[in-house]
Structure formats: structure tokens, C-alpha cells
Amino acid sequence: QKEVEQNSGPLSVPEGAIASLNCTYSDRVSQSFFWYRQYSGKSPELIMSIYSNGDKEDGRFTAQLNKASQYVSLLIRDSQPSDSATYLCAVNFDNTDKLIFGTGTRLQVFP
Amino acid sequence: DAGVTQSPTHLIKTRGQQVTLRCSPKSGHDTVSWYQQALGQGPQFIFQYYEEEERQRGNFPDRFSGHQFPNYSSELNVNALLLGDSALYLCASSRGQVSGYTFGSGTRLTVV
Numbered sequence: 030q031k032e033v034e035q036n037s038g039p040l041s042v043p044e045g046a047i048a049s050l051n052c053t054y055s056d057r058v059s060q061s062f063f064w065y066r067q068y069s070g071k072s073p074e075l076i077m078s079i080y081s082n083g084d085k086e087d088g089r090f091t092a093q094l095n096k097a098s099q100y101v102s103l104l105i106r107d108s109q110p111s112d113s114a115t116y117l118c119a120v121n122f123d124n125t126d127k128l129i130f131g132t133g134t135r136l137q138v139f140p
Numbered sequence: 141d142a143g144v145t146q147s148p149t150h151l152i153k154t155r156g157q158q159v160t161l162r163c164s165p166k167s168g169h170d171t172v173s174w175y176q177q178a179l180g181q182g183p184q185f186i187f188q189y190y191e192e193e194e195r196q197r198g199n200f201p202d203r204f205s206g207h208q209f210p211n212y213s214s215e216l217n218v219n220a221l222l223l224g225d226s227a228l229y230l231c232a233s234s235r236g237q238v239s240g241y242t243f244g245s246g247t248r249l250t251v252v
Binding site: 033132 | 183228
């Protein structure tokens, strides 16, 4: 069974701090990894994708992938209250364009 | 450039009834995937349509069925509704493999 695991949180960080969100997955041969942000009552919004080991940066967001350890993480620098949302990790296990999602981590950024 | 459009936005049905949800993919996208998201949970994969065929299916009963039309739009049908079918139903479109999805705004289904 292909699985994606996330800590449900909430993860509380002060404004301006770095928020670190983690995700582990069950299949070592997984190829593609995605982070989505979902505000309460809204649909998920793609914020980052990563395919190779290492770091990928986009603005305040950095995705980190370690395939040997089967984890992917998302760092949010200079966290803002507007970053408060649920962050969903999604994995493509078998290159067939089907994504498996974790349960999400709720992030709270307080002023 | 229109994104993914879903209709209706909200729906209330009675146990045992049938429901049809609709989705128009983002322009240029040819693959439609449907997800069910219960409160506090991550989206659960129902099935995926490509070239008017069901390409993959998740662990959902046969009460859940779908269709894709030549213009790539799609429908999700649920028969014999149960209280447990109450959820946010998300349509996601994509093009090509492993490209990430674009989600629609979802249909909130409540079964009473």
C-alpha cells in the first residue's frame, strides 16, 4: 500500500520565523513530489514541485527531497499570518499521473 | 485562461438518492482526476479519466462511477448515497505525466 504521512499539527510559529513541514512516503522508487496549500474551505493550490534529490527554492519556499530516506520537506521563510493554512504533501508513486496525498499539516503563524 | 470549473458548488441530498457532479478542465489539460476529501483529511483518489476511459481507480465502491466527454469535461456519479459520502469532491486536471494538478473549487456534498 502506497502511503504518504504527515504530522497533522497544528504547527505554530511566530511571524517572521521559519516553518518546517515534513512528509515521509512508503515507496523508494517514487519520482515526483508536490506541496499544496489549502486554506480552510478552499481547494488545494500547488505551491512547489520537486523531482530530484536536494533543494529547490521559489521565493520564500524551499522544498527538500531525500529519496534515500524517503522524505520531503517544505521550509517557509519569513512566515506570515497569511501562510496559515493546511499544507498537503502529494507523491506520484508510479509515474501514471495519479497523486497520493497525505492528511496535511495545519500551520498557524501568529503575529 | 479559465481554470478548472466545477458545478454545483454545494449540494444537499437524501440517503439513497443519486448525484452527478460536473467538471470542466483547465484549457489545454486532457486528464481529469476526482478526489473525495472528508473534513480534516487529505484528498482520497477516486478515479482518473484520460481519452474518455477510466485509466486508474482508487479504493471506492462501484456506486462511484464517472465519464469523460470528447471535450475532456467529466462527470462523477454517486448512486445510493450514504451519510458517509458527505465530503468535498474535488476535480483536478492535468496534462502529461507527473505534472501536478490544478484543482477546481470543489463541490460540497451533504447527505442527510
